[in-house]
Amino acid sequence: MNAAVPQAFIPYSRQHITDDDIAAVTAVLRSEFLTQGPELPRFEAAFAQLHQVKHAVAVTNATAALHLACLALGVKHGSRVWTSPNSFLASANCALYCGATIDFVDIDPDTRNMSVHALRAKLEHCAQRGSLPQVVIPVDFGGLPCDLPEMRALADAFGFKILEDASHATGARLHGQPVGSAWSHATVFSFHAVKIVTTGEGGLIATQDDALAEQLRQLRSHGMVRERSQMTQVPEGPWVYEQQSLGWNCRMTEMQAALGHSQLQRLQTMHAQRIALADRYDRLLADLPVRRPARPGDRVSAWHLYPVEIDAALGPHRRAEVFAALRAANIGVNVHYIPIHTQPHYQALGFRAGDFPAAEAYYSGAISLPLFPQMTAAEQDRVVAVLAMALGV
Numbered sequence: 001m002n003a004a005v006p007q008a009f010i011p012y013s014r015q016h017i018t019d020d021d022i023a024a025v026t027a028v029l030r031s032e033f034l035t036q037g038p039e040l041p042r043f044e045a046a047f048a049q050l051h052q053v054k055h056a057v058a059v060t061n062a063t064a065a066l067h068l069a070c071l072a073l074g075v076k077h078g079s080r081v082w083t084s085p086n087s088f089l090a091s092a093n094c095a096l097y098c099g100a101t102i103d104f105v106d107i108d109p110d111t112r113n114m115s116v117h118a119l120r121a122k123l124e125h126c127a128q129r130g131s132l133p134q135v136v137i138p139v140d141f142g143g144l145p146c147d148l149p150e151m152r153a154l155a156d157a158f159g160f161k162i163l164e165d166a167s168h169a170t171g172a173r174l175h176g177q178p179v180g181s182a183w184s185h186a187t188v189f190s191f192h193a194v195k196i197v198t199t200g201e202g203g204l205i206a207t208q209d210d211a212l213a214e215q216l217r218q219l220r221s222h223g224m225v226r227e228r229s230q231m232t233q234v235p236e237g238p239w240v241y242e243q244q245s246l247g248w249n250c251r252m253t254e255m256q257a258a259l260g261h262s263q264l265q266r267l268q269t270m271h272a273q274r275i276a277l278a279d280r281y282d283r284l285l286a287d288l289p290v291r292r293p294a295r296p297g298d299r300v301s302a303w304h305l306y307p308v309e310i311d312a313a314l315g316p317h318r319r320a321e322v323f324a325a326l327r328a329a330n331i332g333v334n335v336h337y338i339p340i341h342t343q344p345h346y347q348a349l350g351f352r353a354g355d356f357p358a359a360e361a362y363y364s365g366a367i368s369l370p371l372f373p374q375m376t377a378a379e380q381d382r383v384v385a386v387l388a389m390a391l392g393v
């Protein structure tokens with residue numbers, strides 16, 4: 001290695017765009033419809049089939065998907081919503097958009113997902129005080145599905161709905177079932193450029209519930225219906241549309257839907273590439289003082305992220321040093337996530353550092369290593385070599 005020649009940048013995630021993707025988008029640009037045409041239902045049907053759900057409702061981004069799903073699940077002023085502190089801001093913000101109160105459930109340090117034990121304990125505590133949540137938003141961190149069968153049992157016992165944030169988990173499986181198909185009332189996916197499949201910006205809500213899907217379709221387009229059978233009044237003419245609730249404009253364009261449909265054709269191939277890279281990281285990192293992602297035998301991660309945890313015994317400043325060494329070597333590592341409750345906006349709501357110690361402990365050592373379908377073995381070797389050097393091994 002010649003030290004004078006800077007090594008090419010390796011991002012933590014990178015989209016994979018093929019000539020087929022470009023052709024699909026170009027075809028839309030030459031077609032009649034740039035929005036509200038045939039591509040959207042085609043993309044939704046393909047996604048629904050792959051995830052074995054009855055309904056897939058695509059929207060502008062996953063943040064909007066979480067917001068609309070909260071509304072459709074009845075979250076409003078005075079509602080209580082719980083999520084994981086180890087997530088992106090949107091998992092909690094969606095409840096605040098609806099005027100609800102947000103709270104968090106600490107993570108399981110092994111899976112880094114919401115802990116079922118902590119959830120059960122908090123439910124039992126709040127049941128006695130009459131402060132149970134209406135909706136719980138577990139997050140499939142890094143692409144690893146949460147303990148959904150256990151969470152669904154708690155949902156049925158304590159009377160809340162599960163809105164799964166599967167923004168990282170397109171294509172992941174639990175007990176052989178695709179995420180979104182079996183346990184959650186609604187499941188949200190993200191198609192941001194860093195995620196598993198991309199539409200640039202984009203999101204989707206999957207559900208098996210007919211009424212919920214219909215509500216979501218209305219909410220994404222002004223709360224409006226055009227089908228005569230759905231109207232409350234006899235229409236004056238074929239031009240009539242009815243607004244039945246207060247909705248937004250969260251529609252996905254035809255270009256985005258066409259890109260998403262084209263990307264979905266490669267979901268399995270890209271997933272296999274991610275799995276192979278994660279397996280290889282597991283082997284290459286086996287002797288380093290880092291905690292690798294958990295590998296529960298009953299589920300298959302989508303491997304959106306490969307987050308390692310620097311051994312806490314190495315000292316409190318170690319993560320920052322290791323992060324800096326990787327960045328200095330042109331390796332685009334990242335940290336997922338700063339616990340949401342420690343953000344100034346959430347501190348102003350009354351949360352404090354120390355409230356969710358497992359999420360905070362995980363965060364203090366966390367570094368997400370680069371992982372994307374086209375990553376080469378040589379790139380991966382370079383990441384591991386710099387990491388080992390920074391850790392002094």
Ligand SMILES: *Cc1c(COP(=O)(O)O)cnc(C)c1O
Nearest residue numbers: 061062063088090167190192202
């Ligand atoms: C990316 C992400 C979101 C938001 O997705 P957008 O499509 O960017 O709005 C929400 N939750 C999690 C866990 C995410 O990673």
